[in-house]
Amino acid sequence: MSEDQKDGQGKRGVLTKTRPKTKKPSMYKVLMLNDDYTPMDFVVHILLSYFQKSEEEAVQIMLNVHQTGIGLCGVYSFEVAETKVVQVIDSARRAEHPLQCTLEKE
Numbered sequence: 001m002s003e004d005q006k007d008g009q010g011k012r013g014v015l016t017k018t019r020p021k022t023k024k025p026s027m028y029k030v031l032m033l034n035d036d037y038t039p040m041d042f043v044v045h046i047l048l049s050y051f052q053k054s055e056e057e058a059v060q061i062m063l064n065v066h067q068t069g070i071g072l073c074g075v076y077s078f079e080v081a082e083t084k085v086v087q088v089i090d091s092a093r094r095a096e097h098p099l100q101c102t103l104e105k106e
Helices: 040-051 055-068 078-094
Strands: 027-033 070-077 100-105
Touching: 027 040, 027 055, 027 078, 040 055, 040 070, 040 078, 055 070, 070 078, 078 100
Parallel strands: none
Antiparallel strands: 027 070, 027 100
16 A cells, blocks of 8 residues: 555545636627618618518518617627627718617617
8 A cells, every 4th residue: 555545645536627607798689760761672771781681571670660660680799789780870871861770788
């Protein structure tokens, strides 16, 4: 017997390694706001182009924006949501439309 075994120092155990829990990133809703000037077909175009919606989904969201004043375009991580908001606003400004788009934490 070795010295460690004689005096109880050589005990065996299981070494457990703790890993920090990774938190899921916060998600953000991209919302389009109604105005009285932006044409409905432009809103549909935006939804098709930047949110990859089907024609049917785009029309439904556009009607929701028109009827209720706000419409949900999608839910994304912060960086993606922020990029989409900027793209929509830039595109609307280039077309000289006052369309507003914003993000909100889910």
